[in-house]
Amino acid sequence: MSVIRVERLHDGRRRVHLATADASARACPACGVFASRVKGSATTRPRDLPYGERGLEFFWHKRRWWCRESACPWKSFTEQIPQIPAGARLTARLRAAAGCRVRDAGSTVVQAARDLHLSWPTVMDAFREAAGEVTRAPLPEVVVLGIDETRRGRPRWEQNPETGKWQLTRDRWHTGFVDALGSGGLLGQVEGRTVADVLAWLSTTPLTWRKNIRHVAIDMSAAYRAAIRTGLPDAIVVVDHFHVVQLANKMLSLVRRRTTAEIRGRRGRATDPEWKARRRLLRNREDLTDEQFAKMWNPLLDEGKVGQTLLTAWIAKESLRNLLALARTSASRHQVGQARWKFLTWCADADIPEVRTLAATVDRWWNEIAAFIATGHSNAKSEGINRVIKLVARNAFGFRNAGHQRLRTRCVTTRRARGHLRTA
Ligand SMILES: [Zn+2]
Structure with a gap:
């Protein structure tokens, strides 16, 4: 992009008029042939990272071209550049920054949206995209696996109107799998804390990865012990x-x-x-x-x-x-x-x-x-990660969507392994 001129608005903000400087924007997106005949012009107002105290607004004056290729299905097209694809209202780097704030900087979605003047769904979309890098990455090699439970939200008691007895109607748990010796952080989380829940997660992991596990550290939970005996028969269970x-x-x-x-x-x-x-x-x-x-x-x-x-x-x-x-x-x-x-x-x-x-x-x-x-293997890493999980839940004032909660905690607990906490 190149700057044509800058206007100062009465409230002190600056309006920057931009033109396309990338020559490849003239190439037709459908056939790739460079166009030479201008059809008209269009103005869009892309949004970018905040800059300065007052902020900038952008007017992008782009041209419409007639495609030269007679066999091309697109008769005409409007200029686009990789940072601002056709139809996009945000630059790619603004989207990436929004996603990374939530993924790596421990920000809540609401806070990132406020800081970057975006909407909540936009930031959540950007975060989901950024979090894909974490969830798609192969699991780190684990020798000692830690399994621990975390309560999700508050348990709810209700009085049975017939008998007058109080009953536990809602008690939600997450089971977390942790690299108990290395710095892999939280490897995964599932809803529930039964034998079936643990086995369901283990079945999603590659067999070679499971074969690597020598020890599993748990608290004194009979369900977890039973699950490991079935799911990881070669591993030794450790209670710290x-x-x-x-x-x-x-x-x-x-x-x-x-x-x-x-x-x-x-x-x-x-x-x-x-x-x-x-x-x-x-x-x-x-x-x-x-x-x-x-x-x-x-x-x-x-x-x-x-x-x-x-x-x-x-x-x-x-x-x-x-x-x-x-x-x-x-x-x-x-x-x-x-x-x-x-x-x-x-x-x-x-x-x-x-x-x-x-x-x-x-x-x-x-x-x-x-x-x-x-x-001497302990489940201390799980307890430490539990602290972070609870911190995230508190910062967000609780989660309604358990899937979002798992994604957030997964990202926030693997920052060290991904190098996002290294100050150097
Ligand atoms: Zn074309």
Whole structure:
């Protein structure tokens, strides 16, 4: 394009009159023969990237040509250039910028539309086009696959008018597949969290890619474990320490509430020693100073039944943590076996139902926990990606369209792998 002249409008904006400088615009789009006879002229107002504070508007004076080729189906045509194809009102670079804002810069569609003075559907179209590069790209090679669930929106409860009971009528989940060791980010997402949902996604991936996977890190979800046994029979399932310790902490809180209720006949109060110690009980032993530890331990020891039950449960938690701490230490099978035996016998002797349940759960998941101790693979990447997924949903004030949500989160979590977060 070449500039013919620039007009200053009364509101300070500038109107730029353009002519076509690209000689190839004279070639007929149908037959490619260069035209020489002008039919007339036309003016369009293409939109481009914002420039300057006041903005520019463009008037493109283009010519209509008669096609010279007598056999050509098009008798005449109007000039076009690759940046502004016939019928387009935006330059290709404006569309690309709108798409990249949403795909790579983490912008919402609404915000990108406001910034670039475009409409929401235009930006969404541009984003879909830009996101195609991400979704069409082959999956990166993955050795450790992470699978995790994310809640989509809020669960909805409704009262049954006949029985008067509250029922869960809507509880939507996404299952995410993550490169748990490399930087591949989110590899895919499906709606739901059942065995069938996981298998459906796995069946869309190439067989050679699946054969590469050695380990799969999951939280303690029986559905995911079952799905992996069917879909990835050669992979080893790993449950990381985070979810196991989380379970032990939940157990401690349950024991505290139950014993308080049973022995005191009421809920906990701020004056109860077990209530005072409730946060310290959940902290790691090595993170407590001796003073903090004494403040937790001594009052509970003097408290009688409530305190002693709680301390027994606390020791069970800590001995489970000692067992899990053997990960990444290249501990021998003998050491691991001993730590496990110590934990299980403590739980068996404890005679506290919650502690026994914990021991039973750990036993049921022992193969997966042992795999974690041997390899140290965790699902931390999934948890980190979950944080980003939730951030995107909040920025967008929730999504109505689950497909759009998956596309957005997919793009936003693979930026590092695609090099969009490299500051250099
Ligand atoms: Zn032609």
